[in-house]
Amino acid sequence: xxxxxxxxxxxxEFRQTDICSNCGQQLPKKYLAAALQGSPICLGxxxxxxxxxxxxLSNLLLAAESLSKVALNAFPQAIDSYTSRMxxxxxxxxxxxxxxxxxxxxxxxxxxxxxxPLLLLLSNFPSGQSHIFVTYDLAGxxxxxxxxxxxxxxxxxxxxxxxxxxxxxxxxxxxxxxHSMRDLFDVYEEAMEKLHISIKxxxxxxxxxxxxxxxxxxxxxxxxxxxxxxxxxxEDDSYEYEFIxxxxxxxxxxxxxxxxxxxxxxxxxxxxxxxxxxxxxxxGGGAFLAMAQSYDAQVMFTINSAxxxxxxxxxxxxxxxxxxxxxxxxxAIELGKAGRxxxxxxxxxxxxxxxxxxxxxxxxxxxRFYQSLAAHGEHVATYSVGHxxxxxxxxxxxVQMPSLPRLPLVGPILDRLKAGTVVVxxxxxxxxxxxxxxxxxxxxxxxxxxxxHREMLNAWLRxxxxxxxxxxxxxxxxxxxxxxxxxxxxx
Amino acid sequence: MKLPFLVKVEPKTRxxxxxxxxxxxxxxxxxxTKIQIEYFLCETMDSQFDRRWYLERLKHxxxxxxxxxxxxxxxxxxxxxxxxxxxxTLSGWWGRDTDLPTLAExxxxxxxxxxxxxxxxxxxxVAAMPGLHPHARFLLRRVxxxxxxxxxxxxxxxxxxxxxxxxxxxILEYVYKxxxxxxxxxxxxxxRFSERVRPFExxxxxxxxxxxxxxRIQHLGFRLIVRNPV
Numbered sequence: 001x002x003x004x005x006x007x008x009x010x011x012x013e014f015r016q017t018d019i020c021s022n023c024g025q026q027l028p029k030k031y032l033a034a035a036l037q038g039s040p041i042c043l044g045x046x047x048x049x050x051x052x053x054x055x056x057l058s059n060l061l062l063a064a065e066s067l068s069k070v071a072l073n074a075f076p077q078a079i080d081s082y083t084s085r086m087x088x089x090x091x092x093x094x095x096x097x098x099x100x101x102x103x104x105x106x107x108x109x110x111x112x113x114x115x116x117p118l119l120l121l122l123s124n125f126p127s128g129q130s131h132i133f134v135t136y137d138l139a140g141x142x143x144x145x146x147x148x149x150x151x152x153x154x155x156x157x158x159x160x161x162x163x164x165x166x167x168x169x170x171x172x173x174x175x176x177x178x179h180s181m182r183d184l185f186d187v188y189e190e191a192m193e194k195l196h197i198s199i200k201x202x203x204x205x206x207x208x209x210x211x212x213x214x215x216x217x218x219x220x221x222x223x224x225x226x227x228x229x230x231x232x233x234x235e236d237d238s239y240e241y242e243f244i245x246x247x248x249x250x251x252x253x254x255x256x257x258x259x260x261x262x263x264x265x266x267x268x269x270x271x272x273x274x275x276x277x278x279x280x281x282x283x284g285g286g287a288f289l290a291m292a293q294s295y296d297a298q299v300m301f302t303i304n305s306a307x308x309x310x311x312x313x314x315x316x317x318x319x320x321x322x323x324x325x326x327x328x329x330x331x332a333i334e335l336g337k338a339g340r341x342x343x344x345x346x347x348x349x350x351x352x353x354x355x356x357x358x359x360x361x362x363x364x365x366x367x368r369f370y371q372s373l374a375a376h377g378e379h380v381a382t383y384s385v386g387h388x389x390x391x392x393x394x395x396x397x398x399v400q401m402p403s404l405p406r407l408p409l410v411g412p413i414l415d416r417l418k419a420g421t422v423v424v425x426x427x428x429x430x431x432x433x434x435x436x437x438x439x440x441x442x443x444x445x446x447x448x449x450x451x452x453h454r455e456m457l458n459a460w461l462r463x464x465x466x467x468x469x470x471x472x473x474x475x476x477x478x479x480x481x482x483x484x485x486x487x488x489x490x491x
Numbered sequence: 492m493k494l495p496f497l498v499k500v501e502p503k504t505r506x507x508x509x510x511x512x513x514x515x516x517x518x519x520x521x522x523x524t525k526i527q528i529e530y531f532l533c534e535t536m537d538s539q540f541d542r543r544w545y546l547e548r549l550k551h552x553x554x555x556x557x558x559x560x561x562x563x564x565x566x567x568x569x570x571x572x573x574x575x576x577x578x579x580t581l582s583g584w585w586g587r588d589t590d591l592p593t594l595a596e597x598x599x600x601x602x603x604x605x606x607x608x609x610x611x612x613x614x615x616x617v618a619a620m621p622g623l624h625p626h627a628r629f630l631l632r633r634v635x636x637x638x639x640x641x642x643x644x645x646x647x648x649x650x651x652x653x654x655x656x657x658x659x660x661x662i663l664e665y666v667y668k669x670x671x672x673x674x675x676x677x678x679x680x681x682x683r684f685s686e687r688v689r690p691f692e693x694x695x696x697x698x699x700x701x702x703x704x705x706x707r708i709q710h711l712g713f714r715l716i717v718r719n720p721v
Contacts, residue, residue: 386542388533407542411526412533415624434529436556437626 003035004042006117006134022393030079034121034132043332044136046188047165048179052209055306056165056325057137058090059241061118063325065091066241067125070255074125079132083118122329126260131333161203161335162188163328169213171283180284185291199295200375203335207328208274208303225281227273230303233266234323242321264334267302267327274301300335302327345484346394346421347378350410352428353385354403359452360426360467363401368470369424369450370397372477378422383413385425385432408432414443422484424477427451431458445487448480494613496604496652498620499720503585504530505624507617507631508717509656511600518592518600519715520617521569521634522662523581525554526626528570531584539580548572551709557629562637568630569662571712575675575705578665578713585715592716593667594696597678601658601695609650611635663697665705665713674702677711 008023018027034040045053064076065087078084118135125131164184171179192199211234214226226234237243238253255263278285278301292299305323349369352361360366366382373380374397381390382398386406392398411434414423425432427449438444439460448463457464463483465476497510499517504527508517532545551572555564570581582591592600614635618628638654653659663677677697700706 386533388530405542407529407532407545409529409533411626412530415530433554434526434556436558437526439556439558441625 003032004040004134006031006040006119028080028119030077030121031119031132034079034130040132040134041161041332042134042136043161043163045163045165046184047163048170048184051165051167051170052306053165054137056207056209056304056328057118057135058086058093059306059322059325060329061087061120062090063239063241063322064120064122064329066239066244067122067255067326069244069249070239070252071125071260072254072256073123075123077121077123079119079121082116083120086118126255126257126333129333133332161205161332164188164204164206166206166208167210167213168208168282169210180287181278181282182284182287182291184284185288189291199297200377202295202297204292204297204299205328205331205335206274206278206299206301208301210305211303211323212305226303227277229273230270230277233270234303234305237323239263239326240322241325260330264330267330270303270327271301274303275299298335300331302331304328345378346418347373347380348383348390348413348417348421348423349373349380349398350383350385350413350423350425351398351401352426353387353406353408354428355401356403359428360450361428365467365470365473366398366401366426368473369426369477372474373424373481376477376481378481385410385413388412388416409434411437414438420446423447424480425449427453427456429453429456431456446484448476450476492610492612494616495607498617500620500622501585501589501715501717504627505622506627507620507623508715508720509604510720511596511603513603514596514599515719516592516596517717517720518597518656520631520656522657522664522712522714523570524568524626524630525570526568526624528581531581535584537580539577551707557626557633560630560633560637562640565634565637566662566710569710569712571662571710572707573665573705573712574707575665575699575703578705582713582715585717588718588720589715590672590718591665591667591675591713593670593672594676594678595669596716597658597664597666597714601653604653604656604658605651607652609639609652609655611639613652613655663708663711665711668702675699675705676702677705677708681710 005020005023005025005027007025007027008020018029018032019025020027031040045057047053061076061083067074067076078087115136118133118137120133120135121130122133123130164181166181166184171181189199211226239255244252253259275289279289280286282288289299302324304325304327306325349366351366355361355363355366357363370380370382374395379394381394382392382396382401383390384401384404384406386409387404391401408430410425410432417423423443423446425435425447428451431449435449438447444460444462446463447461448465449457449461450465450467451457452467454466457466463480465472465480467473467476496512498520499508499510500506501508501519506524506527507520509520510517528545532540548570552567552569555567557568560568573581578591582589614631617623618631634657635655638657638660639650651659657679659680660683661679661681663679663681665675666678668674668676677699678695679697680695699708705711
């Protein structure tokens with residue numbers, strides 16, 4: 001079974017092993033088991049330094065822990081020792097009121113390395129559903145380096161939902177330094193571009209943090225005034241986890257299936273109000289929304305306060321009273337279900353073993369196929385004919401395909417693909433030796449063969465195309481994907 | 492009728508293995524096929540087994556797709572025209588416990604499999620196993636169809652389980668001559684059908700021109716043995 005390694009973020013076969021063949025990391029057994037049941041919900045935080053990313057994330061996991069009191073049979077589990085350690089640390093801080101987040105989670109990882117994810121399994125929430133969350137917290141410093149060292153933000157390339165963490169109060173104060181919401185999108189866009197990762201159709205959840213500051217300084221003319229509905233919403237949080245912890249279960253309003261949907265509808269209302277607010281009052285907010293829309297990205301909004309009030313000298317005046325922390329978790333679940341980014345099928349782009357510049361054995365043509373498929377939201381891995389391992393892992397552009405003196409074989413590659421993977425085979429002057437083995441295979445329903453040699457295309461190939469020039473790439477890809485989409489309901 | 496032997500699917504190329512009762516090994520249901528070796532060829536960086544090497548082998552035994560298998564081309568589905576050390580290297584790719592069988596192991600397996608009459612249900616039972624390679628499934632059925640055809644068998648009654656495994660009618664297979672495993676002979680029969688003759692017929696052993704290196708013969712391949720199968 002091919003699943004995503006949460007450490008190197010690449011898709012791998014984990015057959016009779018729990019060691020990732022790419023990064024050598026041992027995957028927790030619970031992760032493997034859960035990932036086999038369903039795709040993990042990958043989340044990534046993205047935001048400026050000191051905008052409250054880590055505080056929000058730590059409180060989010062603590063909020064998840066409190067769910068067992070308000071949702072029947074719900075319980076979260078840290079599924080690796082790193083997440084367990086972080087939860088213990090945050091729990092201790094929560095108990096003592098001492099705020100010492102120190103560095104972000106990346107603190108344990110030098111900036112040059114990839115971040116370690118938090119791995120959390122949330123069972124029976126909402127009712128009967130279980131989800132595995134793979135969460136990457138990127139240091140604010142990463143943004144400063146994103147343009148020059150985009151590897152730091154690679155963690156965001158597989159995420160279903162990108163959380164743009166923004167402290168409105170800090171952002172407004174930083175206006176004089178030129179920072180705006182639009183800048184955040186610019187940095188993200190630039191980094192993704194350098195990594196050749198398509199952002200078309202990704203979910204963006206804008207998380208406005210440190211809401212307590214906005215509530216307190218409501219008369220500060222420098223800061224925008226929150227709409228009254230949002231103000232009321234923040235003040236009335238039935239699922240504030242400190243409150244849940246203190247009260248007996250019987251006295252708490254249960255978040256059963258019906259209440260869950262009522263709650264979610266309210267979240268959607270607040271999101272719409274915050275969208276208008278962002279457009280009208282937040283610096284660079286209108287441009288942010290317009291840019292996201294140009295990428296067909298779905299943007300949602302939520303607002304919260306990790307502590308309920310601002311820590312002073314590393315200590316809270318009283319115990320933390322976080323506001324609406326749970327909303328982001330529910331958004332993650334619901335956006336994960338919609339799964340717009342990962343709705344894109346997995347596609348194996350198989351290219352000739354020798355890149356000699358002719359026909360489809362041409363680097364530019366290969367890149368065009370990759371870009372066209374990725375632009376349609378597909379998750380593309382690139383292979384060379386005759387070579388079992390992918391040359392470029394899913395989501396990574398084949399910027400320099402190697403010429404490998406291999407045998408013209410595709411069977412072993414096709415056999416190892418995840419079930420349902422769509423295949424685009426670029427065939428140069430010879431068809432693979434073993435393509436004929438698939439004459440009666442169901443694979444033919446999702447295999448497109450493209451060549452410049454008309455005589456090579458057998459009639460039994462259900463999807464086949466002749467490439468005459470580079471302008472043909474997009475129409476060929478679009479037509480094939482449309483045919484697949486049309487065929488989907490019948491499958 | 493239920494197959495009286497335990498069958499496993501080897502994990503690397505997902506072809507079936509039959510556990511030989513009262514021994515600590517399993518033999519592959521069929522000799523190693525070209526499709527299986529192609530997995531190795533797509534993975535290895537060993538220049539000995541490069542493109543030229545394989546294309547040269549195909550000149551002597553052209554590749555056939557499973558759809559094209561007939562009574563005349565059935566042998567071409569297997570990986571043949573190999574030297575002894577090549578067969579050893581290839582068998583080692585499957586894993587530490589995977590090897591060529593010794594003559595004694597091959598002979599014992601034949602003896603045991605000769606005790607059971609062939610039955611179509613056996614093949615269907617294996618073909619229904621989860622995880623089997625789709626081409627293995629197709630190949631098993633196609634081979635059975637060919638083997639049970641009138642033009643191949645004398646009479647259906649005389650068919651044995653060993654026939655279904657192509658141990659009596661298929662290709663020649665490299666085996667180690669003895670426990671030292673440094674020399675080889677070939678086992679098997681190129682005849683279309685051979686009656687049971689007991690004890691083990693000497694005609695089933697082919698001495699090769701060189702016991703050290705073997706020799707490239709058009710229909711000489713190998714069958715996997717997995718010792719201590721899990």
